Amino acid sequence: MTHEEIQLKMFALCEGPLTAKERTLVERHLGECEDCREALAGWKEAAPLLFPRISVSESQEDRFVASVMARVGATQEPVGSFGSSLRWALPLLGTAALALWMLATLAPPQTVTPANATVENFLAGDSPEVLGTNWSNVPGTHPGFQTVSLSSSGR
Amino acid sequence: MERTIEDRQIVQLIQDGHSEAYGDLVRSYHKKVLGYCLSMLNNRTDAEEAAQDIFVKAYQALARFKGDSSFSTWLYRITANHCLDILRKRNRRKTVSWDALVEKEGERMHALVSANDPGASRLEDRQMADRILSTLTEDHRTVLTLREQDGLEYQEIAEILNCSLDAVKGRLARARKQVQERLAQVLESGNPRNAEG
Numbered sequence: 001m002t003h004e005e006i007q008l009k010m011f012a013l014c015e016g017p018l019t020a021k022e023r024t025l026v027e028r029h030l031g032e033c034e035d036c037r038e039a040l041a042g043w044k045e046a047a048p049l050l051f052p053r054i055s056v057s058e059s060q061e062d063r064f065v066a067s068v069m070a071r072v073g074a075t076q077e078p079v080g081s082f083g084s085s086l087r088w089a090l091p092l093l094g095t096a097a098l099a100l101w102m103l104a105t106l107a108p109p110q111t112v113t114p115a116n117a118t119v120e121n122f123l124a125g126d127s128p129e130v131l132g133t134n135w136s137n138v139p140g141t142h143p144g145f146q147t148v149s150l151s152s153s154g155r
Numbered sequence: 156m157e158r159t160i161e162d163r164q165i166v167q168l169i170q171d172g173h174s175e176a177y178g179d180l181v182r183s184y185h186k187k188v189l190g191y192c193l194s195m196l197n198n199r200t201d202a203e204e205a206a207q208d209i210f211v212k213a214y215q216a217l218a219r220f221k222g223d224s225s226f227s228t229w230l231y232r233i234t235a236n237h238c239l240d241i242l243r244k245r246n247r248r249k250t251v252s253w254d255a256l257v258e259k260e261g262e263r264m265h266a267l268v269s270a271n272d273p274g275a276s277r278l279e280d281r282q283m284a285d286r287i288l289s290t291l292t293e294d295h296r297t298v299l300t301l302r303e304q305d306g307l308e309y310q311e312i313a314e315i316l317n318c319s320l321d322a323v324k325g326r327l328a329r330a331r332k333q334v335q336e337r338l339a340q341v342l343e344s345g346n347p348r349n350a351e352g
Contacts, residue, residue, distance in 0.1 A: 010328075011324075011327060011328055011331060039332075039335060042335055042338075043331050043334075043335060046334065046335065046338060047303050049284055050284045050287070050288060050299075050303065050334065051194060051299075051300070051303040051304045052284075053190075054186065054189060054190045054193055056185065056186050056189065061182060061185055061186075064181070064185055064189075064203070064206070064207070065178050065181045065182050065185065067207055068177075068178075068181050068207055068210045068211060068214075069175075069177065069178050069181070071207065071211045072174060072177055072210075072211060072214045073174070075211075075214070075215060
């Protein structure tokens with residue numbers, strides 16, 4: 001390990017995360033290198049000046065918590081509510097609903113006429129859509145349909 | 156670890172609709188968040204305001220907190236990003252160069268680092284230290300603050316900054332070296348104003 005590499009790791013020596021091998025190398029280097037020892041000691045002196053511990057009184061803390069909670073309370077919905085968690089989806093859902101309504105309202109009605117559909121087939125109740133269905137046996141079939149069917153068969 | 160479990164329980168309570176429980180989290184992390192903001196922003200009023208905004212922002216985002224990391228790590232990410240946003244807005248207005256700072260404040264800086272000025276108040280010391288820190292890059296300042304101000308472990312810093320443990324070691328070492336070089340530069344140059352005169 002070079003002097004530069006050691007310098008990158010020597011602070012980690014005091015603060016923990018070094019492998020056993022790295023630790024041995026850094027400790028050996030520090031034992032031999034006065035520059036690195038001074039740099040380490042110098043930082044320990046400078047750090048409290050650069051990053052002093054802040055003091056917060058109990059009353060300051062109470063005021064701070066109260067201010068935050070007042071702002072939190074002013075938010076419209078509790079954090080875990082459906083409205084809050086899915087708020088992002090509302091514009092999307094609105095747009096989708098509008099698009100569906102426009103399709104249903106503005107699109108021209110379409111009639112699908114299969115190639116083998118004839119008036120006779122339809123009146124006989126065996127159009128392609130209903131082939132194989134005995135409507136008289138279908139529970140809940142509207143009585144009017146059966147009437148039409150019977151009268152058509154009789155024709 | 157106990158703190159982490161307790162945080163998760165409180166977060167669950169809040170997500171279940173007991174928003175008043177958020178006060179406990181705010182109280183637990185107030186000092187840490189405020190300390191970080193103060194170190195990054197150099198101004199108590201700005202730091203108080205930023206800390207409030209961070210806690211409100213965190214509350215509003217709590218529905219999306221899934222517990223993949225600890226609440227502490229998650230909150231520090233919000234805190235670090237919020238402070239960086241403020242610093243970037245400030246930096247668009249004004250950038251402090253190290254040379255300009257030495258030129259302008261050399262005398263006071265020398266008094267500070269050589270401890271030859273017993274009359275200097277703690278406030279002045281603080282301002283001077285802040286000015287030295289303000290010349291660091293955002294990355295260096297962030298990693299130094301997380302380690303030195305908040306005393307976070309390297310692993311937690313790596314999670315907050317979303318980088319490797321080696322990257323944290325490297326950034327920390329380079330940031331410390333940069334600060335020490337600047338302090339040494341002030342000591343060696345003595346009083347730039349006198350030297351020029």
